[in-house]
Each structure stands twice: as C-alpha cells, then as structure tokens.
Amino acid sequence: MLRAHSVADVRRAESLAMAQLPDGALMQRAAAGLAAAVTDLLGGTYGRRVVLLVGAGDNGGDALWAGARLAGRGAHVEALLLSDRVHDEGLAALRRAGGLVREDLDGLAAGADVVLDGIVGIGGRPGLRPDAVAALDRFPGVPVVAVDVPSGVDVDTGRLDGPHVRADLTVTFGTHKAAHLIDPASMASGALHLVDLGLDPFLEHAAPVVEALQPDDVRALLPRPGPDAQKYTRGVVGVRAGSGTYPGAALLAVAGATSGLVGMVRYVGPDAVADTVRTAHPEVVGAGRVQAWVVGPGGGDDGAQMLAEARADDVPLVVDADALRHVDGPLPGCVLTPHAGELSAMLDVERTEVEAAPLRFVREAAGRWDCVVLLKGHHTLVADPRGRVRVTTTGVPWLATAGAGDVLSGLVGSLLAAGLDSYDAASVGSWLHGAAATQASGGGPLTAGRVAVQIPRLLRELLAGLG
Numbered sequence: 001m002l003r004a005h006s007v008a009d010v011r012r013a014e015s016l017a018m019a020q021l022p023d024g025a026l027m028q029r030a031a032a033g034l035a036a037a038v039t040d041l042l043g044g045t046y047g048r049r050v051v052l053l054v055g056a057g058d059n060g061g062d063a064l065w066a067g068a069r070l071a072g073r074g075a076h077v078e079a080l081l082l083s084d085r086v087h088d089e090g091l092a093a094l095r096r097a098g099g100l101v102r103e104d105l106d107g108l109a110a111g112a113d114v115v116l117d118g119i120v121g122i123g124g125r126p127g128l129r130p131d132a133v134a135a136l137d138r139f140p141g142v143p144v145v146a147v148d149v150p151s152g153v154d155v156d157t158g159r160l161d162g163p164h165v166r167a168d169l170t171v172t173f174g175t176h177k178a179a180h181l182i183d184p185a186s187m188a189s190g191a192l193h194l195v196d197l198g199l200d201p202f203l204e205h206a207a208p209v210v211e212a213l214q215p216d217d218v219r220a221l222l223p224r225p226g227p228d229a230q231k232y233t234r235g236v237v238g239v240r241a242g243s244g245t246y247p248g249a250a251l252l253a254v255a256g257a258t259s260g261l262v263g264m265v266r267y268v269g270p271d272a273v274a275d276t277v278r279t280a281h282p283e284v285v286g287a288g289r290v291q292a293w294v295v296g297p298g299g300g301d302d303g304a305q306m307l308a309e310a311r312a313d314d315v316p317l318v319v320d321a322d323a324l325r326h327v328d329g330p331l332p333g334c335v336l337t338p339h340a341g342e343l344s345a346m347l348d349v350e351r352t353e354v355e356a357a358p359l360r361f362v363r364e365a366a367g368r369w370d371c372v373v374l375l376k377g378h379h380t381l382v383a384d385p386r387g388r389v390r391v392t393t394t395g396v397p398w399l400a401t402a403g404a405g406d407v408l409s410g411l412v413g414s415l416l417a418a419g420l421d422s423y424d425a426a427s428v429g430s431w432l433h434g435a436a437a438t439q440a441s442g443g444g445p446l447t448a449g450r451v452a453v454q455i456p457r458l459l460r461e462l463l464a465g466l467g
C-alpha cells in the first residue's frame with residue numbers, strides 16, 4: 001500500500017528520527033536521493049546545466065545540498081536565491097563544490113537542462129511570489145524536478161490557490177504527501193519518486209490522509225473460487241440499467257459485471273434491452289436472487305424505480321448515473337459512483353467547487369449518505385464514512401470516454417457480490433478499471449467496451465503474480 005501522510009505527522013516522524021541521528025543526517029539522505037534522481041533524469045551529470053530555485057527553508061537546503069553533489073560530479077550548477085536568508089550550510093557546500101550563486105534573475109544563465117524547485121516544501125503556503133513565477137517563466141520547456149512537493153500547492157489537501165510549480169518529476173522524502181496523489185495538485189506533481197529516509201517506524205501509528213492500492217494489495221483482495229466453489233457460492237450480481245434511450249449503458253454495465261469474478265450475472269430491464277444484453281452475453285440470466293445490485297447506468301427516467309426495486313432486496317447496491325439523483329437518505333454498505341458533475345448536483349454545490357476540492361466533497365458525501373462514495377476523475381477517490389480515503393493512480397486520460405463509468409459500476413458490483421466489503425470493492429474495482437484501461441489503451445484511444453474486454457486478461461496477469 002502506498003500511503004500519504006499529513007504534514008503534521010511527517011514533522012513528528014522527522015523529529016523522532018532526527019533525535020536518533022547525527023545533525024543534518026536526514027537532509028543528507030534527502031539530498032543524496034534527490035541528486036541521484038536528477039542524475040537518472042539527465043542520464044549523467046558531467047557538463048549538464050542545473051538551475052536551483054532556492055527558497056528560505058529546508059526545502060531550499062535540500063536543493064542546495066543536492067546541487068553541491070551534482071556540481072561535485074561535473075554539473076554546471078547555478079542557484080537563484082529567492083530569499084535574503086537561505087540554508088547557510090547548503091549554500092556554503094554549493095559554493096565549495098564550484099556552484100554559482102545568483103541573487104537576481106539577470107545574472108542567471110539563459111538555458112538549463114533541468115530546474116530544481118526548492119522554493120518551498122511542506123512548510124509552504126499555497127501560491128508563489130512574483131519573483132518565483134518570473135524565475136520559472138525563464139525556463140519554458142525545461143524539465144522541472146520538484147523537491148518534496150511542487151511549490152505553491154496545498155500539501156495536505158491537494159488544492160490549488162494561486163500560481164504553483166508544474167513538475168515533470170517530484171522527488172519526495174520519507175513518505176508521500178496528499179498533494180502528490182489528490183487532484184488537482186496531483187496533476188502538477190508529474191512522476192513520483194520516493195526517497196527512503198527511514199521514517200516508516202515513526203509513521204506506523206499515523207493514519208494516512210489517503211492511500212493507494214498497489215498490485216500486491218489488489219492481488220491479495222481479489223476473490224477467487226475455492227475447490228468446492230459453485231456458481232451461487234461465488235456470488236451473483238444483478239444489473240438494473242439501460243432504457244430505450246440508453247440501451248448501450250446496460251450492455252457496458254453487464255460487460256463490466258461479466259469479467260469472471262462472480263458465479264452469475266442477472267439483468268433486469270426493458271424487454272428489448274434484455275434481448276440485446278442476452279445476445280451479447282448469453283451467460284446472463286434474468287430476475288432472481290442476487291448478492292448485490294448495480295443500479296442506474298443509462299436508466300433515464302426509470303432511475304427512481306430501478307433504485308426502489310433494488311433497495312427492496314436489502315443487499316448492497318452500486319448506485320450510479322441516473323439513480324444517483326434519487327438517493328434520499330443513508331445507504332450503509334452501498335457504493336455511490338458519481339463523477340464531479342453528479343456529486344455537485346447531489347450536494348447542491350457548483351461542479352467547479354467539487355473539482356477544486358474533491359477530497360473534501362468525497363468525504364462529506366460518504367458521511368452524509370453513510371456509505372462508500374467513489375468520486376470518478378483523473379485520480380478517482382474512494383471514501384468511507386469513517387474518513388478513510390483511497391485514491392486510484394492507475395488509468396489514463398483516454399479513459400475519459402462515454403460508457404467507461406458503466407463498465408466500472410458493473411465491475412464494482414461484481415466485487416461486492418463476490419463478498420468484498422464496499423470500501424474494498426469500490427477501490428479494487430477502480431484500480432482494475434484503470435489498469436485495464438491503461439493496458440487496452442497502449443498509449444492510444446480507447447472505447448469503454450475495450451476496457452471491459454481487457455479485464456479478464458489483467459486478472460490473469462495479476463493472479464499469476466505479474467504486474
């Protein structure tokens with residue numbers, strides 16, 4: 001499991017670790033890891049041009065010490081100081097190693113092979129000062145490596161408020177921070193590289209702000225049939241989706257549900273749609289007992305009725321699309337799967353507010369409806385009513401295509417029916433959906449149906465221990 005911790009917990013862990021180490025040891029570990037990551041990015045150091053943007057705190061200190069290491073290995077390093085006071089020892093080390101120090105932009109070289117953002121780290125307030133913005137503007141197209149976090153973002157919430165760095169790579173220390181994973185700041189973090197500072201023992205009891213499943217976690221949670229399995233013991237999922245206007249949503253939700261994780265899939269909907277579903281998926285049967293219902297994709301005006309009928313069975317539900325607006329009270333054990341537009345309508349706030357603060361609103365929704373809420377987006381969030389949040393880091397922007405959400409709801413429903421609890425079903429389903437999309441995309445465009453087709457192959461690879 002990948003975990004992101006709060007700034008307060010990181011500071012507590014750092015001070016406990018520092019108490020057991022010689023002065024400056026943690027910063028040296030950070031700087032060594034940073035210099036190594038920059039060297040990898042540049043494919044070497046000798047003759048490479050490195051610019052350091054250095055703020056007042058220890059984040060600037062990390063950049064200066066890493067710059068000294070790179071200069072010592074033959075890089076041409078220039079530091080632009082963005083404060084009257086910067087980390088003294090780091091500055092002295094850079095000078096000793098032959099690095100150049102500039103106090104204003106005019107003195108700085110025109111080109112660079114990489115810019116290191118050591119403006120602010122976990123001590124930064126959101127936004128950047130004009131001098132920092134001007135310095136960044138000086139290097140258009142040059143790769144930016146953020147030291148610990150892209151400066152200017154809100155580290156604990158992932159919110160953006162004013163100018164901020166857009167990094168190609170973020171080299172972070174000790175543990176991940178929420179801003180690396182949560183939108184919109186995650187989109188400013190670029191690729192992530194974690195440098196181990198030995199903080200894990202000091203973070204053991206700190207509840208992460210957010211965590212991200214990794215392949216091993218998903219593998220361990222996947223339902224798999226025992227030797228005595230029968231179709232009914234594996235779980236039966238039912239899909240109530242599709243309408244005359246949107247028959248395709250039923251096909252796609254059923255496609256997500258028939259990825260092989262349950263013993264049987266039922267479909268209930270208009271006769272004409274049911275015929276199409278059974279032609280495409282002959283293994284699908286009609287009404288009967290289920291362990292979970294998927295309700296709402298393409299339901300159009302039937303959303304309310306679909307939801308009411310599914311609720312009558314008293315089994316966990318995945319509530320999606322046209323059923324979401326009919327949720328009128330707590331749904332313990334269930335999963336709601338809105339995108340930002342749907343969640344904004346449910347909470348009666350602007351869509352832009354949800355997009356600016358998805359962590360806040362997904363938590364609020366999970367509390368309000370006393371169930372798991374899966375908020376779809378670039379990095380989908382899954383929150384439970386206890387305040388736990390998982391983020392999905394699999395997937396590709398090509399997945400933002402009509403019908404992809406229908407496949408997801410069917411898949412999550414099958415995991416619920418197979419016996420996963422609602423938090424695991426939603427987060428594992430979202431992980432698989434993104435990973436299948438990445439595989440199916442292969443760097444190019446996708447259709448929702450291809451995501452569904454890819455799921456069994458992905459499952460085979462996961463179960464075989466690949467990936």
Ligand SMILES: NC(=O)C1=CN([C@@H]2O[C@H](COP(=O)(O)OP(=O)(O)OC[C@H]3O[C@@H](n4cnc5c(N)ncnc54)[C@H](O)[C@@H]3O)[C@@H](O)[C@H]2O)[C@@H](O)CC1
Nearest residue numbers: 014026027030056057058059120121122123124125127148
């Ligand atoms: N504490 C530790 O043991 C370690 C800390 N490390 C580094 O230290 C960083 C934290 O250092 P600090 O606590 O000194 O804090 P920062 O370096 O993040 O920044 C604090 C300074 O920046 C100023 N500042 C805040 N917001 C600003 C803004 N928007 N624009 C311009 N200036 C702003 C503050 O007034 C303060 O002087 C971490 O992110 C990490 O990079 C690493 O060296 C690893 C070890």
Ligand SMILES: Nc1ncnc2c1ncn2[C@@H]1O[C@H](COP(=O)(O)OP(=O)(O)O)[C@@H](O)[C@H]1O
Nearest residue numbers: 339376377378396397399400402403404405406
């Ligand atoms: N920028 C993005 N990058 C990666 N995945 C995305 C992005 N935007 C949306 N997605 C994913 O694409 C899917 C779109 O689903 P949804 O909006 O429900 O579409 P539909 O209702 O047409 O099925 C969701 O799984 C969502 O997480």
Ligand SMILES: [K+]
Nearest residue numbers: 117120147149
């Ligand atoms: K930074």
